[in-house]
Amino acid sequence: MKFLVRLATKNLWRYGRRTLITAAAIALGLATYVLLDSMLVGADEESVRNLIWYETGSARVMHPDYWAERERAPLRHVIEDPDSVLDALRSQDVAATPRTTFSGELIVWRDPFPEDGSLLVHVTAIDPETDGRVYRFDQWITEGRPLQAGEPGVVLGSWLAEDLGAEVGYPLIISARSRYGARVTIDAEVVGILNSPNPVINRGGIFLPLDIADLYLDMEGAVTQIDLRFADYARVEGPIAELKQLPALRDLEIADWRLLGADYIAMMEADSVGSGIILFLVFVIAAVGVSNTMLMTIFERTREIGMMRALGMDDRAIRNLFLIEAAGIGLIGAAAGILLGALGNIPMVRVGIDYSAMFRTMDAGYRSTGVLYGAWVPSTFVIAALMGVALAVIVALVPTRRALRMDIPRALSRQ
Amino acid sequence: MKALSIILLALIPATTLMAQSAEEIITRMERNQVHDTSRMEGRLIINDRFGSRTSSFISYARGADDALIEFTSAGERGQKVLRTRDEVYLFYPDAAELIRLQGAALRDSMLGSDVSYEDMTGNRALLDNYRVSLDGEETINDHPTFRVKLEARGRNVAYPRQTIWVDRELFVMRRAEQFSANGRLLKEVEVKETMEVSGLTFPSRMVIRDVLKRNSSTEFVIDKAEVNISLPRNVFSLESLRW
Numbered sequence: 001m002k003f004l005v006r007l008a009t010k011n012l013w014r015y016g017r018r019t020l021i022t023a024a025a026i027a028l029g030l031a032t033y034v035l036l037d038s039m040l041v042g043a044d045e046e047s048v049r050n051l052i053w054y055e056t057g058s059a060r061v062m063h064p065d066y067w068a069e070r071e072r073a074p075l076r077h078v079i080e081d082p083d084s085v086l087d088a089l090r091s092q093d094v095a096a097t098p099r100t101t102f103s104g105e106l107i108v109w110r111d112p113f114p115e116d117g118s119l120l121v122h123v124t125a126i127d128p129e130t131d132g133r134v135y136r137f138d139q140w141i142t143e144g145r146p147l148q149a150g151e152p153g154v155v156l157g158s159w160l161a162e163d164l165g166a167e168v169g170y171p172l173i174i175s176a177r178s179r180y181g182a183r184v185t186i187d188a189e190v191v192g193i194l195n196s197p198n199p200v201i202n203r204g205g206i207f208l209p210l211d212i213a214d215l216y217l218d219m220e221g222a223v224t225q226i227d228l229r230f231a232d233y234a235r236v237e238g239p240i241a242e243l244k245q246l247p248a249l250r251d252l253e254i255a256d257w258r259l260l261g262a263d264y265i266a267m268m269e270a271d272s273v274g275s276g277i278i279l280f281l282v283f284v285i286a287a288v289g290v291s292n293t294m295l296m297t298i299f300e301r302t303r304e305i306g307m308m309r310a311l312g313m314d315d316r317a318i319r320n321l322f323l324i325e326a327a328g329i330g331l332i333g334a335a336a337g338i339l340l341g342a343l344g345n346i347p348m349v350r351v352g353i354d355y356s357a358m359f360r361t362m363d364a365g366y367r368s369t370g371v372l373y374g375a376w377v378p379s380t381f382v383i384a385a386l387m388g389v390a391l392a393v394i395v396a397l398v399p400t401r402r403a404l405r406m407d408i409p410r411a412l413s414r415q
Numbered sequence: 416m417k418a419l420s421i422i423l424l425a426l427i428p429a430t431t432l433m434a435q436s437a438e439e440i441i442t443r444m445e446r447n448q449v450h451d452t453s454r455m456e457g458r459l460i461i462n463d464r465f466g467s468r469t470s471s472f473i474s475y476a477r478g479a480d481d482a483l484i485e486f487t488s489a490g491e492r493g494q495k496v497l498r499t500r501d502e503v504y505l506f507y508p509d510a511a512e513l514i515r516l517q518g519a520a521l522r523d524s525m526l527g528s529d530v531s532y533e534d535m536t537g538n539r540a541l542l543d544n545y546r547v548s549l550d551g552e553e554t555i556n557d558h559p560t561f562r563v564k565l566e567a568r569g570r571n572v573a574y575p576r577q578t579i580w581v582d583r584e585l586f587v588m589r590r591a592e593q594f595s596a597n598g599r600l601l602k603e604v605e606v607k608e609t610m611e612v613s614g615l616t617f618p619s620r621m622v623i624r625d626v627l628k629r630n631s632s633t634e635f636v637i638d639k640a641e642v643n644i645s646l647p648r649n650v651f652s653l654e655s656l657r658w
Contacts, residue, residue, distance in 0.1 A: 072517055107627045116464075116629045120523075175627055178596060180570035185599040185627070216597065218570060 004317060008324040012332075015297070019329055022293040026333025026392060027340055030384040033282050034341025038348055038374035040275045044268055045375055046197075048234060048257075050367040054198035056260035057134045057227035058236050061085060061096075061243075064253045066224060073103040073122050075179040078222040079252060085226055088248035094230065094239065095133040098223040100125040100213050104176030106164075106206065113172075114165040123174060123206045125213030134229040137194055137207075144168035144192035147209050153191035157205035161193045168193065174208070178218040186216050198367045228254075264367060283387070291395035294326060298399040305403045306411025315404045322400040323393050330392030334385040341384065348374030437549040440561050441541050441579075443586040448617045449479045449540070450642040460634035461528045470526055479540050481651040491526065495656050503532045506656035513656055528633040529602070529625040533573065541565065544572045555580050555589040556607075574601065585609065585616045600626050612640050 012019045052058055063077035079085060082098045089096040106119045128147045132138055137155075138146045147153055154174075156166055166172070167190065174186040188208065196202060214221065230239045236256040243249055258265050308318050352373035403411065452475075459470045471488040480500040486492060493508030503516045516523075521533035541547070545565035553562050560580040567575040576594040581587070591604040603624045610619035619637040649655055 072520075105627075109629060118628055173599075173627060175595070175601075177573075178570065181573060182567065182570055182575045183573050183593075183595045183601060184597060185595040185601070187599070218596075 001320075004321050004324055008321055008328055011321075011325055012328050018293075018297055019332065022297065022329045022392075023333035023336060025293055026330060026388050027336035029282060029285060029287075030334060030337025030388050031340035031344060033387075034338065034380055034384050035344050035348065035374070036275075036278060036282060037377060037380045038341075038345050039353070039372060040271075041377050041380075042349070042352075042373045042375035043368060044271075046373060047264060047268070047367040050196075050198040051261045051264055052229075052233050052257050053136050054196050054201050055367065056257040057097075058230040058233050059228045059240055059243075059254050059256045060260055061089075061226040061228065061249060061252050061254050062224065064251070067253065067255060067259075073101045073224070075100075075102055075177070075217060075219070075224065078179070078219070078224055079226060080222050082221070082223045082226055084248045085252065088246045089226070089228065089243070092243065092246070094228055094243065096226050096228050097130040097134045098127055098210060098226050099131075100210060100217070100219060100222075100224045102176055102213065102217060102224070104174050107173040107175055108164055108166070108170075112167070112170050117164070119164075121174075121204065121206050123176070123208055123213070125208045125210045127210045134227045137196060137201075140194055140196040141192045142195040144190070146192055147207060148191075149209050149211050151191070151209060152186060152188040152212050153209065154188045155192040155194050155205070155207040156190055157202040158193050158195035159199070159202040160204055160206070161190070166190050166193070174206075176217065178216070179220075179222070180218055182218070184216050184218075186212065188212075200367060261367075287391055287395065294329075294392065294395045295399050298322060298396065298403060302403050302406065302411050302414040306406070306408050306414070309404075310408050310412065319400050319404060322396055326392040326396030327389050330389035333392065334388030337388055338381050338384055341381070345374050345376065349376065437547040437561075437563050438542060440549070440563055440581050440586065441547050441565075444579075444581045444588060445479075445540060445542075447585070447587050447615050450476065450615065450617075452477050452644055452646050453640060453642045454644060454646065455637050455641075456639040457635065457637040459526065459528055460636065461526065461631075462634070463527065463631040475646055475650050477646065477651060483650055483655065486526075496525065496532070497651065497653070497656055499651060504653060504656060505532075511657070513653065524625075529623045529628065529631055530633060530635075531625075534602075544568060545577065550578070552583070553580060556605075558589050559583045560589050582609075587616045588618060602626060607634075610637060610640060612642050615642055 061079065063079060066074070066077040069077065078100075079098075086096055086098065101122055101124050103120070103122050106121045106123075108115075108117055110116045126135075126147065128149050141155065142158065144155075147155055154172065156164070161167070170190045172188055172190065174188060176184055176186070178184050186208070194201065194205060194207070196205075210223070213219065228243075230236060234257070236258075240254050240256060243254055305318055308321075309315070350373075352371040354371045355368075406414075455474045455476075457472060457474070459472065461468050461470070469488065470486055470491055472484050472486050474482060474484045476482045480498075482496075482498045484496045486494045493506075495506040497504040497506070503521065505514045505516060506512070507514070514520075516532050521531065524531050545567055548564050548566075550562045550564045553560055560582055563579045563581060565577040565579065574593040575596040576598065578592045578594075579588055580590040582589050587606070587609050588604070589606050591602075592600055593602040593604075595601055603626060604621055605624075606618040606621045608618070608620035609616050617640075618635075619640070621635050623633045623635060625631065647655075
């Protein structure tokens with residue numbers, strides 16, 4: 001075996017150019033695989049983070065009947081006594097903030113807006129004092145200022161503001177129904193514009209102080225939800241199971257971010273199938289390239305195989321020699337591919353790729369507003385290395401066996 | 416002190432009389448306008464920044480709660496809207512689909528008009544929902560009217576405040592204004608023409624404006640009306656939408 005390894009190494013060196021070309025094909029395929037996987041994993045990680053930090057929190061406490069009707073943002077299924085729930089959560093050191101989401105119509109008038117218009121919207125009423133414990137909006141207010149309790153002010157998502165032609169100081173009207181069904185109108189002023197990393201918020205976010213919503217919507221202290229953030233924001237099963245034991249939360253439902261962001265999760269799952277197909281295609285392209293080069297390599301050496309057999313080397317040793325050579329090429333290719341992938345991944349992780357022009361006009365489902373960053377995924381590097389070696393060995397098997405089936409004179413006469 | 420007591424005693428019956436007369440005005444108006452049964456043919460003329468368009472319809476109604484509107488104009492032919500006491504259903508013939516409107520969907524305007532689907536719900540008799548008071552008299556489009564203020568009895572009434580101008584002679588509405596809970600004017604209704612059928616007078620041409628949406632108005636015209644007639648069985652049922 002030692003002899004075979006030494007001979008295979010010599011052969012690899014002897015056929016240097018061929019070794020280099022074949023290894024380059026493998027390296028290119030694996031580097032593409034590594035970079036593509038890095039980008040897809042990075043996009044998913046960032047989307048999950050932005051979903052939790054700006055849209056859903058780690059989990060949400062709500063009335064058990066609310067979820068089934070969430071699309072209509074009903075005000076009849078509410079948490080009647082949010083203070084007792086908040087006290088219970090505080091006792092468990094869970095960051096929490098009350099919110100009320102309601103549906104309504106946003107009405108703007110020409111002068112100062114460019115056009116008269118109205119838009120059916122979901123408005124989120126937040127407690128300016130506590131919302132920052134769960135969400136991270138304040139740092140993304142790019143114009144104006146954050147909301148203040150007691151003022152009929154509105155913070156708009158930046159893309160929505162752009163579409164409406166809204167600027168800080170512009171007046172608008174929110175027309176809605178009170179908790180009991182009466183028509184109410186809230187005259188408010190745009191106090192801030194929010195340009196967060198979450199496109200859903202930028203595209204449709206309308207935020208109002210909770211006490212103003214409470215007053216106008218006749219909520220009498222009730223809220224539609226209490227949003228939570230756990231220490232490890234994405235790991236929720238354990239903390240939720242503990243919170244469910246609290247008496248104050250016994251009659252309420254706790255939904256985690258996976259359920260709250262079900263549309264994104266569904267998209268991500270569908271996307272992972274698509275990503276799998278893309279990665280498979282990359283693999284197939286690499287495999288075709290490698291197998292073609294390996295076929296050429298072995299067919300060109302049919303005479304050599306015949307010579308070795310004529311000199312008494314048994315078929316098994318010849319096959320092993322060629323497989324060791326293939327594994328060597330695979331190893332060189334995998335090492336180069338991983339190195340190339342790692343070098344390419346550094347700017348992907350640090351600088352990212354700017355898709356902002358695309359995401360502004362198209363809802364791809366990702367919770368990212370533009371720059372998608374790569375991620376370091378060690379398992380991908382291991383898989384790529386194993387795949388490179390295995391691929392080279394597998395594609396070398398067939399032509400080697402075929403060459404070995406030829407009789408010696410025919411093999412020797414082959415040019 | 417004695418004099419003051421006499422004035423107060425004298426005022427109490429007068430106030431009661433005013434309230435009673437406001438209720439009487441509304442009762443007489445509703446007797447004219449809300450029919451046991453009716454069948455009407457008419458048009459919706461919708462004016463907005465895109466121009467003017469007309470949709471014709473046939474409507475059936477029973478009391479204040481049940482109504483069925485079937486559109487007959489080419490663009491909307493076969494579309495139906497059924498209103499029962501608390502719900503609104505839509506039927507689109509092309510899709511053969513029945514939709515129950517809920518939540519935000521109720522705020523959609525009907526065919527892009529100034530009338531939303533939620534305006535069609537909860538039309539119980541006004542006196543069931545509102546306390547009424549006579550607020551004075553005023554001439555509207557050359558018609559002397561009573562100005563009646565309506566304040567919702569409960570918190571579940573869509574328009575917590577309304578003002579209705581009722582014709583002093585014909586007891587038909589001449590104008591109405593509907594307000595939000597915090598007093599913002601939301602809708603204006605102006606009656607341009609009335610019609611008399613079987614001794615009952617009711618608006619036959621009125622203009623409705625959603626004040627929050629500027630530059631638009633909807634004219635509601637009744638061309639033909641029959642009242643207190645027998646209607647097909649189950650006309651206000653879900654099955655009727657799929658005729």
